[in-house]
Amino acid sequence: MKRALVAALLIVAAIPLLSIVAELPPHAAPDSPAYTHVSAHYLEHGAEEAGAENIVTDVILNYRGFDTNGEVTVIFTALAAVLAILLLPSEERVEERPAPAMPVSMVVRFVVRLLAPFIALFAVYVIMNGHVTPGGGFQGGTILGALVIALTIVLGEDEAHRLLPRPARPWLQAAAPLTFVVIGIAGIAVVGSYLGFPAEEPWQWVRTAWLVILEIGIGVGGGAIIGTLFWTMEAER
């Protein structure tokens, strides 16, 4: 009975979705509406106007910088909410389950330790080169976060917690929104608008420098947040 209901509901959902999808302009057509308006402008003038050869970076950090500012605030708020939910003492614990003791294999330990500096180097490369190659702050930050998680599994929590020193931790977690605020206020000082980027001739290097600073802020903040999320949930076993 329940299965029949679910199947019926899925079919009811599938029919309008598929019929709308069939009506859309053909896939990958160069004259599709999504490609012709503002995207064409970004592609033609993005590199000169916004300061980065990677147009995606131009869009997220310059043209739509406000959007990204809100986004880094969202992920920081999510971290704050997770900490608030999990670090509150609960009134009654139903049962304490002992953590399953599973020692990390020696091979895994050795390989992760061997690769850690290279993973960190790759993350820094992805962050710093986000304006000329695929990548950027979010991608590099995720790699950093993955590195923190791998090291936590291999080295144990006490060792890994030294990666983010406790006094600096709040600042690292808030790095992305703080960087946006700093660059935004610098934009007010130089151009006269929040997150404004200078476009005139002698200031072009400043624009690219600001993009790189934003990428670094997002990368450091993202890595710290992902690492802390993992630590908070892991402590829950």
Next chain:
Amino acid sequence: MIEALWNNLDYAASVVLFLIGLYAVIAKNNLVKKFMGLNIMETAVFAFIVALGVVEGGDAPIHGPDAHPPFTNPLPQALILTGIVVAVSTTALALSLIIRIHRQCGTIEADELREME
């Protein structure tokens, strides 16, 4: 209609992915599995919007000495980058809520939780 769907196979595939996610949300009993279904639905939407930006023979939208048009549409990619980060945030929040539920009630099966009320 079948021919139109065949031309828009990428979009149709993301619809199928969306329905798989919807099935998991409706039919699964475990809260983690339900949320995995929601994540699959999110992924379907991301795949759909990124597919909207694909252009026949398009290159990555990065200017440089070797780059030559046509470029794929950078706008959907940038929007989806934002979307993925928000999806990570919601996933973290939902998982921590599930951990909290487990801590309070000792189960994360939806029907057992309903019986507890």
